[in-house]
Amino acid sequence: MDNPVLVEVTRGDQVESTHRGAVAISDAQGNVLFALGDVETPVYPRSASKPIQALPLVESGAADAMGIDEAEIALACASHSGEPMHTSRVAAWLQRLGLAEGDLACGPHPVRYAPVWEDMIRRGEKPTRIHNNCSGKHAGFLTVAHHWGVATAGYERIDHPVQQAVAKALAELAGLSQPLPWAIDGCAAPNFAIPLSAFARALARLASPKTLTPERASAARRIVKAMTARPELVAGTGRVCTTLMRAGGGRVAVKTGAEATYAAIVPGHGLGIAIKIDDGGGRAAETTIAYLLARMGLLDPDTVHDIVNPPVLNTREARVGERRPATTLLDAPLPDLSGRAAAQ
């Protein structure tokens, strides 16, 4: 099935580029309340699955045993920008475990936040594994291995108990049987492919934890609260995830992933939202998630206007076009959550 066009990019009075994709909104029972496109073929949620990849850290008791605080839980769910608020916390966390940068399985990559990157260039510094946007997730994995007394080396391998715990949590939340298909993510950890409808269901179960065991319910609440309480740690200065969570004022936790995925957890309504843009164009995933959340009344439309409908600027800073939701989204019969009392 061909996915519909969700986002258009114009130049002058003409559409220049289009992005197709799929959206699923589910409740915790697995009822798909809204769908666009193919929500049944497995896709890799990539970093949008980090809130679920963080579950073993909390539900295993590792977080409590190791004194992991709210900021560190937010970092375990983060694709961070490599700012000092991120890297200093990950470094201190590793040190508390008696581990170091070299114990992280993720490789280095350039720092996303330009002022920090430019400072590093001026000082002749190279990025380390702690600068990897996934370093908090990996610190979380290491914490679980340490807590369980299993080898920390190899924690990123599919057959390691930590990754098996992630797979089990994801499959149970999504209502899928194991083994899930998987591949290797940019950070060297496994990423499990699941249908968008099942991913939305898994997110909804984090939003509506009364359907879960007490340990998992408590872990889900802590993870969602950490993300919404510390949105600057989940992404960074000027990033879309951070802006959306601030605009939501605690009503929604969001997480982006590579190749244009997005996840949203709506605790007050027990809903999960999952997005994948076919072509991996992140700009379209950003417009789609911001539009959906604003239309559903979960955040202030004015605050997110420049994510939903930003201008296309030329190098003289003149407006020469715009990015905008396509008709498929504009006409979508979305649930209106603005007037509904929190159901959970």
Next chain:
Amino acid sequence: MDNPVLVEVTRGDQVESTHRGAVAISDAQGNVLFALGDVETPVYPRSASKPIQALPLVESGAADAMGIDEAEIALACASHSGEPMHTSRVAAWLQRLGLAEGDLACGPHPVRYAPVWEDMIRRGEKPTRIHNNCSGKHAGFLTVAHHWGVATAGYERIDHPVQQAVAKALAELAGLSQPLPWAIDGCAAPNFAIPLSAFARALARLASPKTLTPERASAARRIVKAMTARPELVAGTGRVCTTLMRAGGGRVAVKTGAEATYAAIVPGHGLGIAIKIDDGGGRAAETTIAYLLARMGLLDPDTVHDIVNPPVLNTREARVGERRPATTLLDAPLPDLSGRAAAQ
């Protein structure tokens, strides 16, 4: 009409992202020898139209009058990387015209070639308009205005004689009537929207200049020769356009454009090739043009393998997937030009 998937990006054994698009291959008579997808709706060729935007510079006599050499003609067709070989030549060219950086209508943007950009950061330098990847095109526009004795200020406006000359050349080559629809490009100059079939025809007429007036035919030959003789000036170190033209050994001139367009001029066979990827994903345009040229026997497949079919690497440099032409391209009944003698 829905364009077909041209390029896939895999992770593990599964397709993670797909890119749709359209391709037209035409001869100078406007016969579309091969087409995929919608080649009749106007698209913005963006910088892929630079070889045509450079025509007035040469056919007006401005290039000869001002002593414009082959390197400068290549720069007039360039989206350059801001390396010293590019910026020093544009600066000297402007100086010869009695003009300066401030006369360029394009704005500054970060330099694409990382070693130069990092040097600028270390020295605390800001990019200038000369660093704009289009600065050679703009120097060409200024040269024409200077030669004609018209105002150089405002040369980027749609009603300026230079832009009208560009529009006329493009419409004549493409076989379209004026006025052409247009919008403002990233560099503040107009960009004209034309169907891919007409764009391919225009490129074919540059490849087969015997169909043109003597002035235009001579200009077309000089432009194509300059691009293929100085491919490092048309793009830069490590860039795809540069690599493809080197691999072609003079058999093909290529030019990329923003939002995933590509143009190819095949002088030995009098053909033009035009590509637009729907979603603006440049990686897919690169795979498509490299695959088409290699399949048609116009360049060495081994040299371009890592453009046609590059690995997807993670941050540990491990291969976790690949980018590849989709079945639509693999099964395409393309003309085989490897054994044919040059027809022009």
